[in-house]
Amino acid sequence: MELNIALLKGDGIGPEIVDSAVAVLEKTAAKFGHKFNFTPYLIGGCAIDETGLPLPQETVDGCLASDSVLLGAVGGPKWDGLAGDIRPEKALLGIRSAMGLYTNLRPAKLYPALRGASPLKDEIVGGGFDILIVRELTGGIYFGDRGYREGKYGTEAFDTEAYSVTEIERIGKAAFEAAMKRGKRLCSVDKANVLESSRLWRKTMHEMAESYPEVEYRDMFVDNAAMQLVRDPKQFDVIVTSNMFGDILSDEASQITGSIGMLASASLGASKRGLYEPIHGSAPDIAGTNAANPIATILSGAMMLRYSFGLAKEADTIEAAVDKALNDGHRTADLMGTDKGKPLTCTEMTEVILKNI
Incomplete structure (x- = not known):
């Protein structure tokens, strides 16, 4: 070749x-x-x-x-x-x-040989972990409408989080297919208790999950996901999330491996x-x-x-x-x-x- x-x-x-x-x-x-x-x-x-x-x-x-x-x-x-x-x-x-x-x-893998380099305790990381974070890359708040306007307290800046069904479906497909090739476990991370864009994200992911019955699917709020990554990283196989949440969580995951x-x-x-x-x-x-x-x-x-x-x-x-x-x-x-x-x-x-x- x-x-x-x-x-x-x-x-x-x-x-x-x-x-x-x-x-x-x-x-x-x-x-x-x-x-x-x-x-x-x-x-x-x-x-x-x-x-x-x-x-x-x-x-x-x-x-x-x-x-x-x-x-x-x-x-x-x-x-x-x-x-x-x-x-x-x-x-x-x-x-x-x-x-x-x-x-x-973004894979985040803690090699057993480097276990001592992780900032997490030995009883947490055990024999290591292997996580794949699937981050949407071209949508969300980084690419939404932005600018300045007059608000309640004077001049304010704004950035807009927006996702279409199409954008969610294509990143969802990549995540489900990645899970099928790994441990067949997928966690979708959002903030559906607050954000309308996350509610559409969750609804779309639930509909897609029906086409992947072999994948063990679950939802998790982003604040809980950030906590769970340092509490018990071995629980995760594949994580799929939006552009901004993925940016933050993947950097967190990189640090618990011991070296970026x-x-x-x-x-x-x-x-x-x-x-x-x-x-x-x-x-x-x-x-x-x-x-x-x-x-x-x-x-x-x-x-x-x-x-x-x-x-x-x-x-x-x-x-x-x-x-x-x-x-x-x-x-x-x-x-x-x-x-x-x-x-x-x-x-x-x-x-x-x-x-x-």
């Missing part, structure tokens, strides 16, 4: 971690007889420096012409003074919109083409020091093989290589915790994983 992959290395540690993921993907391709063609494009601050825009049209066209896209990270203090519409982070919304990506998949440097993500739409990226930022404080943890980006590459290309065995191989590296005691600086010894560099951790493939 020959596939074309667009690379958006971006800013900060982005180039380092993307290079690590490319090395792992290339070795995996060679092992299974595939050919991956990688083409880099500019995005974020580096794109602003070179073109004046955070998302040049050439980048959009290149991503749309590719089979899938691997992203590093964007942004940094160098560009903090720019206006909101030309900040590096604006490129993320732009590329998601251009690619028609409305489903965000371990977590991958996938953004998908109606086609097989997706955008794959680690959920951490550009970490400008360690950029260029070879101290970054490449695992989240490497696992994002594995998600690409699984979800966009249907290469499950290849994805399993990469994930097993990461598992072995951790079980053998290899750690980057962010994973050290109270362990003594010298942490591995980004390059060294990548080399360990490559040897395990």
